[in-house]
Structure formats: structure tokens, C-alpha cells
Amino acid sequence: MKMDESGEHRKLQLQELEEIRNDAYENARIYKEKTKAFHDKMISRKKFKVDQKVLLYPSRLRLFPCKLRSRWIGHFIVTNIFPYSVVEIQSLATSKIFKVNGHKPKLFYEGFQVENVTEVNLQDPIYSD
Structure with missing residues (x-):
């Protein structure tokens, strides 16, 4: 039991x-x-369009010669966008076309265009006693 x-x-x-x-x-x-x-x-999802300029991060290259040198290479143009974040880019220097993962490129800003900027001169006020 x-x-x-x-x-x-x-x-x-x-x-x-x-x-x-x-x-x-x-x-x-x-x-x-x-x-x-x-x-x-x-x-943050990256949205690319055809004919945009991008920079590419070379992820295979692990050694960088300088600490302050930019790790982004080249100027590339987006030629085609495929599903699942695959981007086809073309090099401006060599005109080679290749496909990369959509996480590797980033948009290239050529600089801001200055339009309708007015210049204002600031002077110290003159005080009289």
C-alpha cells in the first residue's frame, strides 16, 4: 500500500x-x-530608387589603414532594385555592374544647394551714456 x-x-x-x-x-x-x-x-529600412547615388561599405575588408579615414568607398549609381533588399549598382569609375545586399549601401548626399540665402551682418550695439 x-x-x-x-x-x-x-x-x-x-x-x-x-x-x-x-x-x-x-x-x-x-x-x-x-x-x-x-x-x-x-x-530603419533603407529605400533606394533607380539613378540615386550611393556609397558602399566594404564588409569583407577588416583592416583599415587610418583611424579617421572614411570606411565608405566610391560613388555608385543604383541601376535596379530587386526584392528582398537586393540592389544592383554601377560604379561611376569603372562602369562595372554588380549586386549587393541592401544593407551595405547608403545614400550619398552631394551637398546642400544654397538658394535664397540672405546675409545679415551683426554688429555690437553702441551704448552712449
């Missing part, structure tokens, strides 16, 4: 342990979903 009671008690303990394990898996899944949603919300 004592063996049957201890066997039933052991079965209940194993069932409780299984429930605790399932709750832990469920909580971990919920946490991962929330973390992924937060991460995806913070990612």
Missing part, C-alpha cells in the same frame, strides 16, 4: 515538473516574440 501511494506521489511530482517546464518554454517564447518585435520596430 505504501508503494502505491509513493508511486502516485512521484507521478504527480513529474506532472508538476512537466507543467513548470512548459510554462518556462511558453514564457521564453513570449519574451523572444516581444524582443523581436521591438528590434524590428527600431530598424
Whole structure:
């Protein structure tokens, strides 16, 4: 009789342990979903258009000769945009066309055009006593 009671008690303990394990898996899944949603919300998507100028980050090159030197190379023109963030670019220097991941290029700003700028000369006021 004592063996049957201890066997039933052991079965209940194993069932409780299984429930605790399932709750832990469920909580971990919920946490991962929330973390992924937060991460995806913070990612800024790059939108490229055909004939835009871009710079390219050479991710294979790990050694950079100078600390303050720019790590972005060339001037490229976007020639085609494919699904799943694949961008086809053309080099302005060599006219080669190749495809890159959409995360590697960034927009190239040629500078801001100055229009309708008025110049104001500021002078110290003259105080007379």
C-alpha cells in the first residue's frame, strides 16, 4: 500500500515538473516574440530608387589603414532594385555592374544647394551714456 501511494506521489511530482517546464518554454517564447518585435520596430529600412547615388561599405575588408579615414568607398549609381533588399549598382569609375545586399549601401548626399540665402551682418550695439 505504501508503494502505491509513493508511486502516485512521484507521478504527480513529474506532472508538476512537466507543467513548470512548459510554462518556462511558453514564457521564453513570449519574451523572444516581444524582443523581436521591438528590434524590428527600431530598424530603419533603407529605400533606394533607380539613378540615386550611393556609397558602399566594404564588409569583407577588416583592416583599415587610418583611424579617421572614411570606411565608405566610391560613388555608385543604383541601376535596379530587386526584392528582398537586393540592389544592383554601377560604379561611376569603372562602369562595372554588380549586386549587393541592401544593407551595405547608403545614400550619398552631394551637398546642400544654397538658394535664397540672405546675409545679415551683426554688429555690437553702441551704448552712449
